[in-house]
Amino acid sequence: MSKTIFEHSSPSRKGVTLPKREIDTPLPTLIPETMLRTKKVRLPEVSELDVMRHYISLSHKNHFIEKGLYPLGSCTMKYNPKLNETLVRHSSFTTLHPFQPEETMQGSLELMYELQNDLAEISGMKGVTLQPSAGAQGEFTGIKIIAAYHKAKGNNHKDTIIIPDSAHGTNPASCSLVGYKTVELASNKEGRCDIAKLRELVNENTAGIMITNPSTLGLFETQIEEIAEIIHSVDALMYMDGANLNALLGIVQPGKIGFDLMHFNLHKTFATPHGGGGPGSGPVAVNEKLLPFLPVPIVTKDECGYHLSYENEATSIGKVHSFYGNFAVLIRAYIYIKMLGAEGLRRVSENAILNANYLMKILGDYYHIEHQENCMHEFVMDGTRQKKEYGITTLDIAKRLLDKGFHSPTIYFPLIIPEAMMVEPTETECLESLDAFAKAMIEIAEECKENPELVKEAPLTTPVKRVDDVRAVKVLEPIFPLPN
Numbered sequence: 001m002s003k004t005i006f007e008h009s010s011p012s013r014k015g016v017t018l019p020k021r022e023i024d025t026p027l028p029t030l031i032p033e034t035m036l037r038t039k040k041v042r043l044p045e046v047s048e049l050d051v052m053r054h055y056i057s058l059s060h061k062n063h064f065i066e067k068g069l070y071p072l073g074s075c076t077m078k079y080n081p082k083l084n085e086t087l088v089r090h091s092s093f094t095t096l097h098p099f100q101p102e103e104t105m106q107g108s109l110e111l112m113y114e115l116q117n118d119l120a121e122i123s124g125m126k127g128v129t130l131q132p133s134a135g136a137q138g139e140f141t142g143i144k145i146i147a148a149y150h151k152a153k154g155n156n157h158k159d160t161i162i163i164p165d166s167a168h169g170t171n172p173a174s175c176s177l178v179g180y181k182t183v184e185l186a187s188n189k190e191g192r193c194d195i196a197k198l199r200e201l202v203n204e205n206t207a208g209i210m211i212t213n214p215s216t217l218g219l220f221e222t223q224i225e226e227i228a229e230i231i232h233s234v235d236a237l238m239y240m241d242g243a244n245l246n247a248l249l250g251i252v253q254p255g256k257i258g259f260d261l262m263h264f265n266l267h268k269t270f271a272t273p274h275g276g277g278g279p280g281s282g283p284v285a286v287n288e289k290l291l292p293f294l295p296v297p298i299v300t301k302d303e304c305g306y307h308l309s310y311e312n313e314a315t316s317i318g319k320v321h322s323f324y325g326n327f328a329v330l331i332r333a334y335i336y337i338k339m340l341g342a343e344g345l346r347r348v349s350e351n352a353i354l355n356a357n358y359l360m361k362i363l364g365d366y367y368h369i370e371h372q373e374n375c376m377h378e379f380v381m382d383g384t385r386q387k388k389e390y391g392i393t394t395l396d397i398a399k400r401l402l403d404k405g406f407h408s409p410t411i412y413f414p415l416i417i418p419e420a421m422m423v424e425p426t427e428t429e430c431l432e433s434l435d436a437f438a439k440a441m442i443e444i445a446e447e448c449k450e451n452p453e454l455v456k457e458a459p460l461t462t463p464v465k466r467v468d469d470v471r472a473v474k475v476l477e478p479i480f481p482l483p484n
Protein backbone atom coordinates (compact mmCIF):
# COMPACT_ATOMS: atom_id res chain seq x y z
CA MET A 1 0.00 0.00 0.00
CA SER A 2 1.26 3.50 -0.80
CA LYS A 3 2.26 5.93 1.88
CA THR A 4 -0.07 8.89 2.40
CA ILE A 5 1.38 12.35 1.94
CA PHE A 6 1.33 12.70 5.75
CA GLU A 7 3.64 9.74 6.12
CA HIS A 8 6.24 11.54 3.98
CA SER A 9 6.09 14.48 6.39
CA SER A 10 9.12 15.48 8.45
CA PRO A 11 8.99 18.41 10.96
CA SER A 12 9.95 21.77 9.43
CA ARG A 13 10.64 20.40 5.95
CA LYS A 14 9.27 22.92 3.47
CA GLY A 15 8.13 23.02 -0.14
CA VAL A 16 7.40 26.74 -0.39
CA THR A 17 8.94 30.04 0.56
CA LEU A 18 6.30 32.61 1.38
CA PRO A 19 6.97 36.33 0.75
CA LYS A 20 7.38 38.62 3.72
CA ARG A 21 4.05 39.86 5.10
CA GLU A 22 3.24 43.34 3.79
CA ILE A 23 0.55 44.33 6.27
CA ASP A 24 1.87 45.72 9.54
CA THR A 25 -1.24 45.36 11.67
CA PRO A 26 -1.05 42.05 13.46
CA LEU A 27 -3.55 40.02 11.43
CA PRO A 28 -5.54 38.65 14.38
CA THR A 29 -6.97 42.07 15.18
CA LEU A 30 -8.72 42.11 11.80
CA ILE A 31 -10.43 38.77 12.43
CA PRO A 32 -13.11 38.28 15.09
CA GLU A 33 -11.81 36.38 18.10
CA THR A 34 -14.35 33.57 17.70
CA MET A 35 -13.12 32.82 14.22
CA LEU A 36 -9.45 32.50 15.12
CA ARG A 37 -7.85 29.10 14.93
CA THR A 38 -6.64 27.95 18.31
CA LYS A 39 -4.68 24.88 17.25
CA LYS A 40 -2.01 24.82 14.59
CA VAL A 41 -3.39 23.40 11.36
CA ARG A 42 -2.03 19.97 10.63
CA LEU A 43 -0.37 20.00 7.21
CA PRO A 44 2.14 17.60 5.73
CA GLU A 45 5.65 19.07 5.96
CA VAL A 46 7.24 18.03 2.71
CA SER A 47 9.57 19.35 0.04
CA GLU A 48 8.41 20.11 -3.49
CA LEU A 49 10.23 17.01 -4.70
CA ASP A 50 8.48 14.85 -2.08
CA VAL A 51 5.14 16.11 -3.37
CA MET A 52 6.04 15.52 -7.00
CA ARG A 53 7.28 11.98 -6.35
CA HIS A 54 4.24 11.18 -4.25
CA TYR A 55 1.69 12.21 -6.88
CA ILE A 56 3.61 10.89 -9.88
CA SER A 57 3.88 7.56 -8.10
CA LEU A 58 0.15 7.56 -7.26
CA SER A 59 -0.79 8.40 -10.84
CA HIS A 60 1.11 5.36 -12.10
CA LYS A 61 -0.77 3.00 -9.83
CA ASN A 62 -3.81 3.54 -11.99
CA HIS A 63 -4.11 2.37 -15.57
CA PHE A 64 -4.38 4.89 -18.39
CA ILE A 65 -4.03 4.76 -22.15
CA GLU A 66 -0.61 6.47 -22.12
CA LYS A 67 0.63 3.69 -19.82
CA GLY A 68 -0.62 0.71 -21.78
CA LEU A 69 -3.19 -0.86 -24.06
CA TYR A 70 -6.72 -0.50 -22.74
CA PRO A 71 -8.90 -3.01 -24.63
CA LEU A 72 -12.11 -2.31 -22.70
CA GLY A 73 -14.74 -3.48 -25.19
CA SER A 74 -17.60 -1.10 -26.01
CA CYS A 75 -15.78 1.77 -24.27
CA THR A 76 -13.42 2.77 -27.10
CA MET A 77 -10.43 3.68 -24.96
CA LYS A 78 -8.39 5.18 -27.79
CA TYR A 79 -5.49 7.58 -27.46
CA ASN A 80 -6.74 11.14 -27.02
CA PRO A 81 -4.62 13.62 -29.01
CA LYS A 82 -2.90 16.13 -26.72
CA LEU A 83 -3.50 18.92 -29.22
CA ASN A 84 -7.18 18.77 -28.16
CA GLU A 85 -6.17 19.29 -24.55
CA THR A 86 -4.08 22.33 -25.39
CA LEU A 87 -6.73 23.98 -27.54
CA VAL A 88 -9.63 23.26 -25.22
CA ARG A 89 -7.80 25.19 -22.48
CA HIS A 90 -7.40 28.28 -24.68
CA SER A 91 -8.62 31.41 -22.90
CA SER A 92 -11.06 32.16 -25.75
CA PHE A 93 -13.00 29.14 -24.54
CA THR A 94 -12.30 29.15 -20.83
CA THR A 95 -13.38 32.78 -20.30
CA LEU A 96 -16.73 32.38 -22.09
CA HIS A 97 -19.92 32.83 -20.13
CA PRO A 98 -23.08 31.04 -21.25
CA PHE A 99 -25.15 34.22 -20.73
CA GLN A 100 -22.95 36.28 -23.08
CA PRO A 101 -24.86 37.94 -25.94
CA GLU A 102 -24.83 35.88 -29.14
CA GLU A 103 -22.80 38.42 -31.11
CA THR A 104 -19.90 38.11 -28.64
CA MET A 105 -19.59 34.33 -28.98
CA GLN A 106 -19.86 33.85 -32.71
CA GLY A 107 -16.74 31.65 -32.82
CA SER A 108 -18.13 29.16 -30.34
CA LEU A 109 -21.50 29.12 -32.07
CA GLU A 110 -19.74 28.49 -35.38
CA LEU A 111 -17.92 25.55 -33.79
CA MET A 112 -21.22 24.09 -32.57
CA TYR A 113 -22.92 24.72 -35.91
CA GLU A 114 -20.11 23.01 -37.80
CA LEU A 115 -20.13 20.07 -35.38
CA GLN A 116 -23.91 19.69 -35.78
CA ASN A 117 -23.41 19.59 -39.56
CA ASP A 118 -20.45 17.19 -39.44
CA LEU A 119 -22.34 14.77 -37.20
CA ALA A 120 -25.37 15.00 -39.50
CA GLU A 121 -23.11 14.17 -42.46
CA ILE A 122 -21.37 11.31 -40.65
CA SER A 123 -24.72 9.79 -39.63
CA GLY A 124 -26.67 10.57 -42.79
CA MET A 125 -29.28 12.38 -40.69
CA LYS A 126 -30.90 15.83 -41.02
CA GLY A 127 -30.57 17.50 -37.62
CA VAL A 128 -28.48 17.21 -34.45
CA THR A 129 -28.75 18.28 -30.83
CA LEU A 130 -25.48 18.63 -28.93
CA GLN A 131 -27.08 18.87 -25.50
CA PRO A 132 -27.04 15.36 -23.97
CA SER A 133 -24.02 14.87 -21.74
CA ALA A 134 -23.55 11.09 -22.08
CA GLY A 135 -24.54 8.18 -24.28
CA ALA A 136 -27.24 7.17 -21.84
CA GLN A 137 -28.65 10.70 -21.77
CA GLY A 138 -28.61 10.67 -25.57
CA GLU A 139 -30.71 7.50 -25.44
CA PHE A 140 -33.14 9.15 -23.03
CA THR A 141 -33.36 12.19 -25.33
CA GLY A 142 -33.91 9.96 -28.37
CA ILE A 143 -36.66 7.97 -26.69
CA LYS A 144 -38.33 11.23 -25.55
CA ILE A 145 -38.27 12.28 -29.22
CA ILE A 146 -39.90 8.98 -30.21
CA ALA A 147 -42.60 9.60 -27.59
CA ALA A 148 -43.14 13.17 -28.87
CA TYR A 149 -43.48 11.88 -32.44
CA HIS A 150 -46.16 9.36 -31.46
CA LYS A 151 -47.98 11.92 -29.35
CA ALA A 152 -48.05 14.36 -32.25
CA LYS A 153 -49.44 11.64 -34.52
CA GLY A 154 -52.04 10.53 -32.00
CA ASN A 155 -50.42 7.08 -31.70
CA ASN A 156 -51.56 6.86 -28.10
CA HIS A 157 -51.68 3.05 -27.96
CA LYS A 158 -47.94 2.70 -28.58
CA ASP A 159 -46.27 1.70 -25.32
CA THR A 160 -43.49 -0.78 -26.16
CA ILE A 161 -39.91 -0.64 -27.44
CA ILE A 162 -38.18 -3.76 -28.76
CA ILE A 163 -34.56 -4.31 -27.69
CA PRO A 164 -32.27 -7.14 -28.86
CA ASP A 165 -30.75 -9.33 -26.13
CA SER A 166 -27.25 -8.19 -27.16
CA ALA A 167 -28.07 -4.58 -26.19
CA HIS A 168 -26.17 -2.37 -23.77
CA GLY A 169 -27.83 -2.27 -20.33
CA THR A 170 -28.54 1.43 -20.66
CA ASN A 171 -31.04 0.81 -23.53
CA PRO A 172 -33.88 -0.76 -21.51
CA ALA A 173 -33.17 1.64 -18.64
CA SER A 174 -33.58 4.68 -20.91
CA CYS A 175 -36.89 3.34 -22.28
CA SER A 176 -38.22 2.72 -18.77
CA LEU A 177 -37.27 6.25 -17.70
CA VAL A 178 -39.43 7.66 -20.49
CA GLY A 179 -42.28 5.32 -19.48
CA TYR A 180 -42.08 2.63 -22.15
CA LYS A 181 -42.30 -1.10 -21.65
CA THR A 182 -39.50 -3.08 -23.25
CA VAL A 183 -39.52 -6.52 -24.83
CA GLU A 184 -36.42 -8.54 -25.59
CA LEU A 185 -35.64 -9.75 -29.07
CA ALA A 186 -33.56 -12.94 -29.09
CA SER A 187 -30.48 -13.25 -31.29
CA ASN A 188 -30.28 -16.00 -33.89
CA LYS A 189 -27.48 -18.56 -34.15
CA GLU A 190 -25.30 -16.04 -35.98
CA GLY A 191 -25.64 -13.55 -33.10
CA ARG A 192 -27.86 -11.20 -35.11
CA CYS A 193 -31.47 -10.04 -34.73
CA ASP A 194 -33.84 -12.94 -35.33
CA ILE A 195 -36.20 -11.64 -38.04
CA ALA A 196 -38.84 -14.34 -37.57
CA LYS A 197 -39.02 -13.56 -33.85
CA LEU A 198 -39.12 -9.84 -34.63
CA ARG A 199 -42.21 -10.35 -36.81
CA GLU A 200 -43.92 -12.08 -33.89
CA LEU A 201 -43.10 -9.22 -31.50
CA VAL A 202 -44.10 -6.29 -33.69
CA ASN A 203 -47.68 -5.06 -33.43
CA GLU A 204 -49.72 -1.86 -33.22
CA ASN A 205 -48.33 -1.18 -29.73
CA THR A 206 -44.74 -1.10 -30.93
CA ALA A 207 -43.30 2.42 -30.60
CA GLY A 208 -39.83 1.59 -31.87
CA ILE A 209 -36.77 -0.64 -31.80
CA MET A 210 -33.36 0.19 -30.33
CA ILE A 211 -30.48 -1.52 -32.07
CA THR A 212 -26.79 -1.26 -31.23
CA ASN A 213 -24.87 -1.47 -34.49
CA PRO A 214 -22.31 -3.00 -34.58
CA SER A 215 -23.87 -5.07 -31.82
CA THR A 216 -22.13 -5.75 -28.53
CA LEU A 217 -20.96 -9.02 -30.10
CA GLY A 218 -18.85 -6.88 -32.44
CA LEU A 219 -20.99 -7.94 -35.40
CA PHE A 220 -22.59 -5.73 -38.01
CA GLU A 221 -26.37 -6.12 -38.08
CA THR A 222 -26.77 -6.93 -41.75
CA GLN A 223 -30.56 -6.97 -41.95
CA ILE A 224 -31.27 -3.36 -41.06
CA GLU A 225 -33.28 -2.61 -44.22
CA GLU A 226 -35.55 -5.59 -43.65
CA ILE A 227 -35.95 -4.71 -39.97
CA ALA A 228 -36.75 -1.10 -40.92
CA GLU A 229 -39.49 -2.27 -43.27
CA ILE A 230 -41.12 -4.32 -40.51
CA ILE A 231 -40.81 -1.55 -37.92
CA HIS A 232 -41.98 1.23 -40.22
CA SER A 233 -44.99 -0.82 -41.36
CA VAL A 234 -46.60 -0.11 -37.96
CA ASP A 235 -45.39 3.52 -37.86
CA ALA A 236 -42.76 2.65 -35.24
CA LEU A 237 -39.27 4.20 -35.27
CA MET A 238 -35.76 2.83 -35.74
CA TYR A 239 -33.30 3.98 -33.04
CA MET A 240 -29.61 3.21 -33.36
CA ASP A 241 -27.37 3.13 -30.31
CA GLY A 242 -24.34 4.64 -32.03
CA ALA A 243 -21.86 4.19 -29.21
CA ASN A 244 -19.99 1.74 -31.44
CA LEU A 245 -19.64 4.21 -34.31
CA ASN A 246 -15.86 3.76 -34.23
CA ALA A 247 -16.48 0.90 -36.66
CA LEU A 248 -18.61 2.82 -39.15
CA LEU A 249 -17.03 6.25 -39.75
CA GLY A 250 -17.09 7.06 -43.45
CA ILE A 251 -18.30 3.53 -44.23
CA VAL A 252 -21.96 3.42 -43.17
CA GLN A 253 -24.40 6.32 -42.70
CA PRO A 254 -27.10 4.93 -40.40
CA GLY A 255 -29.65 7.47 -41.69
CA LYS A 256 -29.27 6.01 -45.19
CA ILE A 257 -30.05 2.40 -44.26
CA GLY A 258 -33.30 2.91 -42.38
CA PHE A 259 -32.56 4.40 -38.96
CA ASP A 260 -34.68 7.40 -37.93
CA LEU A 261 -32.49 8.62 -35.10
CA MET A 262 -29.34 7.72 -33.19
CA HIS A 263 -26.97 8.98 -30.55
CA PHE A 264 -23.19 9.38 -30.66
CA ASN A 265 -20.73 8.93 -27.85
CA LEU A 266 -18.37 11.81 -28.61
CA HIS A 267 -16.13 10.88 -25.66
CA LYS A 268 -15.62 7.41 -27.18
CA THR A 269 -15.53 7.78 -30.96
CA PHE A 270 -14.25 11.36 -31.11
CA ALA A 271 -11.58 11.17 -28.43
CA THR A 272 -12.25 12.83 -25.10
CA PRO A 273 -10.47 11.24 -22.12
CA HIS A 274 -13.21 9.32 -20.34
CA GLY A 275 -13.58 6.64 -17.71
CA GLY A 276 -14.11 7.05 -14.00
CA GLY A 277 -17.30 8.90 -14.90
CA GLY A 278 -15.42 11.67 -16.69
CA PRO A 279 -17.19 14.24 -18.85
CA GLY A 280 -19.09 12.86 -21.82
CA SER A 281 -21.29 14.01 -24.64
CA GLY A 282 -24.08 12.09 -26.35
CA PRO A 283 -25.49 14.18 -29.23
CA VAL A 284 -28.61 12.86 -30.98
CA ALA A 285 -29.13 12.98 -34.75
CA VAL A 286 -32.58 12.67 -36.32
CA ASN A 287 -34.04 12.42 -39.80
CA GLU A 288 -36.41 14.89 -41.41
CA LYS A 289 -39.64 13.78 -39.76
CA LEU A 290 -38.21 14.12 -36.23
CA LEU A 291 -36.66 17.60 -36.63
CA PRO A 292 -39.55 19.43 -34.90
CA PHE A 293 -38.97 17.48 -31.68
CA LEU A 294 -35.24 18.18 -31.15
CA PRO A 295 -34.33 19.94 -27.90
CA VAL A 296 -33.97 23.73 -28.10
CA PRO A 297 -31.87 25.71 -28.76
CA ILE A 298 -30.27 24.50 -31.99
CA VAL A 299 -27.49 26.57 -33.54
CA THR A 300 -28.55 28.10 -36.86
CA LYS A 301 -26.87 30.39 -39.38
CA ASP A 302 -28.14 33.26 -41.54
CA GLU A 303 -26.61 36.30 -43.26
CA CYS A 304 -26.14 38.04 -39.87
CA GLY A 305 -24.19 35.14 -38.33
CA TYR A 306 -24.85 32.26 -35.94
CA HIS A 307 -27.82 32.08 -33.59
CA LEU A 308 -29.24 30.00 -30.77
CA SER A 309 -32.62 29.21 -32.29
CA TYR A 310 -35.73 28.50 -30.23
CA GLU A 311 -37.90 28.32 -33.33
CA ASN A 312 -39.14 24.79 -32.58
CA GLU A 313 -40.01 25.54 -28.98
CA ALA A 314 -43.71 24.64 -29.39
CA THR A 315 -43.02 21.09 -30.65
CA SER A 316 -39.62 20.45 -29.01
CA ILE A 317 -39.18 17.98 -26.15
CA GLY A 318 -37.54 20.93 -24.32
CA LYS A 319 -34.06 21.22 -22.86
CA VAL A 320 -32.19 18.17 -21.59
CA HIS A 321 -29.11 19.96 -20.24
CA SER A 322 -28.36 23.36 -18.77
CA PHE A 323 -27.20 25.78 -21.48
CA TYR A 324 -25.70 24.00 -24.51
CA GLY A 325 -24.17 20.70 -23.38
CA ASN A 326 -20.68 19.71 -22.30
CA PHE A 327 -18.96 22.33 -24.40
CA ALA A 328 -15.36 21.20 -23.73
CA VAL A 329 -16.16 17.73 -25.11
CA LEU A 330 -17.74 19.35 -28.17
CA ILE A 331 -14.54 21.31 -28.79
CA ARG A 332 -12.43 18.14 -28.69
CA ALA A 333 -14.78 16.30 -31.07
CA TYR A 334 -14.74 19.28 -33.45
CA ILE A 335 -10.93 19.37 -33.54
CA TYR A 336 -10.74 15.60 -33.94
CA ILE A 337 -13.14 15.62 -36.91
CA LYS A 338 -11.55 18.63 -38.62
CA MET A 339 -8.00 17.32 -38.15
CA LEU A 340 -8.81 13.91 -39.63
CA GLY A 341 -11.23 14.97 -42.34
CA ALA A 342 -13.45 12.53 -44.22
CA GLU A 343 -10.52 10.39 -45.40
CA GLY A 344 -8.93 10.23 -41.99
CA LEU A 345 -12.16 9.30 -40.23
CA ARG A 346 -12.68 6.41 -42.62
CA ARG A 347 -9.13 5.22 -41.92
CA VAL A 348 -9.89 5.33 -38.17
CA SER A 349 -12.67 2.79 -38.63
CA GLU A 350 -10.77 0.66 -41.14
CA ASN A 351 -7.83 0.37 -38.77
CA ALA A 352 -10.04 -0.23 -35.73
CA ILE A 353 -11.62 -3.15 -37.61
CA LEU A 354 -8.28 -4.46 -38.85
CA ASN A 355 -6.74 -4.37 -35.36
CA ALA A 356 -9.67 -6.24 -33.82
CA ASN A 357 -9.65 -8.92 -36.50
CA TYR A 358 -5.89 -9.36 -36.18
CA LEU A 359 -6.19 -10.08 -32.45
CA MET A 360 -9.24 -12.29 -32.92
CA LYS A 361 -7.46 -14.50 -35.43
CA ILE A 362 -4.46 -14.98 -33.12
CA LEU A 363 -6.38 -15.49 -29.89
CA GLY A 364 -8.96 -17.82 -31.42
CA ASP A 365 -6.39 -20.62 -31.09
CA TYR A 366 -6.25 -20.17 -27.31
CA TYR A 367 -9.71 -19.02 -26.25
CA HIS A 368 -13.17 -20.05 -27.37
CA ILE A 369 -14.89 -17.62 -29.74
CA GLU A 370 -18.60 -18.23 -30.27
CA HIS A 371 -19.03 -16.08 -33.38
CA GLN A 372 -16.03 -16.78 -35.57
CA GLU A 373 -16.78 -14.66 -38.62
CA ASN A 374 -14.93 -11.41 -39.21
CA CYS A 375 -15.67 -8.90 -36.48
CA MET A 376 -16.03 -5.14 -36.60
CA HIS A 377 -14.04 -2.93 -34.17
CA GLU A 378 -14.28 -5.44 -31.30
CA PHE A 379 -14.83 -9.13 -30.69
CA VAL A 380 -16.00 -11.35 -27.90
CA MET A 381 -13.95 -14.34 -26.80
CA ASP A 382 -14.63 -16.27 -23.63
CA GLY A 383 -13.06 -18.32 -20.87
CA THR A 384 -15.42 -21.32 -21.05
CA ARG A 385 -12.59 -23.65 -22.13
CA GLN A 386 -10.36 -22.53 -19.23
CA LYS A 387 -13.26 -22.82 -16.81
CA LYS A 388 -14.18 -26.34 -17.88
CA GLU A 389 -10.64 -27.69 -18.06
CA TYR A 390 -8.85 -25.89 -15.21
CA GLY A 391 -11.55 -24.27 -13.08
CA ILE A 392 -10.27 -20.83 -14.01
CA THR A 393 -12.79 -18.05 -14.52
CA THR A 394 -12.74 -15.05 -16.80
CA LEU A 395 -12.33 -12.89 -13.70
CA ASP A 396 -9.08 -14.76 -12.90
CA ILE A 397 -7.80 -14.23 -16.44
CA ALA A 398 -8.70 -10.53 -16.33
CA LYS A 399 -6.84 -10.12 -13.01
CA ARG A 400 -3.77 -11.92 -14.33
CA LEU A 401 -3.68 -9.55 -17.29
CA LEU A 402 -3.14 -6.65 -14.86
CA ASP A 403 0.12 -8.30 -13.77
CA LYS A 404 1.28 -8.11 -17.37
CA GLY A 405 0.70 -4.36 -17.64
CA PHE A 406 -2.57 -4.33 -19.58
CA HIS A 407 -6.05 -3.20 -18.67
CA SER A 408 -8.54 -6.02 -18.75
CA PRO A 409 -11.10 -6.34 -21.55
CA THR A 410 -14.77 -5.81 -20.64
CA ILE A 411 -15.77 -9.02 -18.88
CA TYR A 412 -19.07 -10.87 -18.38
CA PHE A 413 -20.63 -8.67 -21.05
CA PRO A 414 -22.52 -9.16 -23.32
CA LEU A 415 -24.61 -11.30 -20.99
CA ILE A 416 -25.49 -13.79 -23.73
CA ILE A 417 -21.90 -15.10 -23.86
CA PRO A 418 -20.87 -17.00 -20.70
CA GLU A 419 -17.44 -16.01 -19.30
CA ALA A 420 -17.29 -13.23 -21.95
CA MET A 421 -14.19 -11.14 -22.63
CA MET A 422 -14.94 -8.28 -25.00
CA VAL A 423 -11.80 -6.94 -26.64
CA GLU A 424 -11.63 -3.54 -28.39
CA PRO A 425 -8.03 -2.63 -29.21
CA THR A 426 -8.93 0.59 -31.16
CA GLU A 427 -7.07 1.99 -34.15
CA THR A 428 -4.45 3.83 -32.13
CA GLU A 429 -2.51 0.65 -31.23
CA CYS A 430 0.39 -0.29 -33.49
CA LEU A 431 1.27 -3.83 -34.58
CA GLU A 432 3.92 -4.22 -31.85
CA SER A 433 1.50 -3.35 -29.07
CA LEU A 434 -1.16 -5.70 -30.45
CA ASP A 435 1.47 -8.44 -30.53
CA ALA A 436 2.48 -7.70 -26.95
CA PHE A 437 -1.14 -7.99 -25.82
CA ALA A 438 -1.62 -11.24 -27.77
CA LYS A 439 1.57 -12.61 -26.19
CA ALA A 440 0.29 -11.79 -22.70
CA MET A 441 -3.06 -13.51 -23.38
CA ILE A 442 -1.27 -16.57 -24.79
CA GLU A 443 1.03 -16.72 -21.74
CA ILE A 444 -2.05 -16.65 -19.51
CA ALA A 445 -3.68 -19.46 -21.50
CA GLU A 446 -0.50 -21.50 -20.85
CA GLU A 447 -0.39 -20.57 -17.18
CA CYS A 448 -3.99 -21.80 -16.84
CA LYS A 449 -2.70 -25.21 -17.84
CA GLU A 450 0.64 -25.26 -16.03
CA ASN A 451 0.10 -23.11 -12.96
CA PRO A 452 -3.63 -22.54 -12.39
CA GLU A 453 -3.11 -21.49 -8.75
CA LEU A 454 -1.01 -18.53 -9.90
CA VAL A 455 -3.81 -17.30 -12.16
CA LYS A 456 -6.37 -17.73 -9.40
CA GLU A 457 -4.28 -15.59 -7.03
CA ALA A 458 -3.61 -12.78 -9.49
CA PRO A 459 -2.98 -9.89 -9.49
CA LEU A 460 0.35 -10.18 -7.71
CA THR A 461 2.15 -7.03 -8.88
CA THR A 462 -0.52 -4.35 -8.48
CA PRO A 463 -0.74 -1.98 -5.46
CA VAL A 464 -4.06 -3.59 -4.47
CA LYS A 465 -4.09 -7.38 -4.65
CA ARG A 466 -7.09 -9.67 -5.24
CA VAL A 467 -10.08 -8.08 -3.60
CA ASP A 468 -12.09 -10.32 -1.30
CA ASP A 469 -15.53 -9.84 -2.89
CA VAL A 470 -17.39 -11.63 -0.11
CA ARG A 471 -15.72 -9.61 2.64
CA ALA A 472 -16.21 -6.40 0.66
CA VAL A 473 -19.99 -6.68 0.76
CA LYS A 474 -20.09 -7.75 4.42
CA VAL A 475 -17.57 -5.47 6.11
CA LEU A 476 -17.44 -1.73 5.82
CA GLU A 477 -14.06 -0.28 6.65
CA PRO A 478 -12.01 2.58 5.17
CA ILE A 479 -9.29 1.44 2.76
CA PHE A 480 -7.06 4.38 3.66
CA PRO A 481 -7.43 5.12 7.40
CA LEU A 482 -7.25 8.87 7.96
CA PRO A 483 -4.25 10.09 9.99
CA ASN A 484 -5.06 11.44 13.48
Ligand SMILES: *Cc1c(COP(=O)(O)O)cnc(C)c1O
Pocket residue numbers: 074075134135136137168170212241243244265280281282
Ligand atom coordinates in the same frame (compact mmCIF):
# COMPACT_ATOMS: atom_id res chain seq x y z
C1 LIG B 1 -20.93 3.29 -23.62
C2 LIG B 1 -22.20 2.82 -24.19
C3 LIG B 1 -23.43 3.41 -23.83
C4 LIG B 1 -23.57 4.44 -22.72
O1 LIG B 1 -22.81 5.58 -22.89
P1 LIG B 1 -22.43 6.48 -21.62
O2 LIG B 1 -21.76 7.68 -22.18
O3 LIG B 1 -21.55 5.65 -20.75
O4 LIG B 1 -23.71 6.84 -20.92
C5 LIG B 1 -24.56 2.97 -24.47
N1 LIG B 1 -24.52 1.99 -25.40
C6 LIG B 1 -23.37 1.39 -25.76
C7 LIG B 1 -23.38 0.31 -26.81
C8 LIG B 1 -22.17 1.79 -25.17
O5 LIG B 1 -21.02 1.18 -25.52
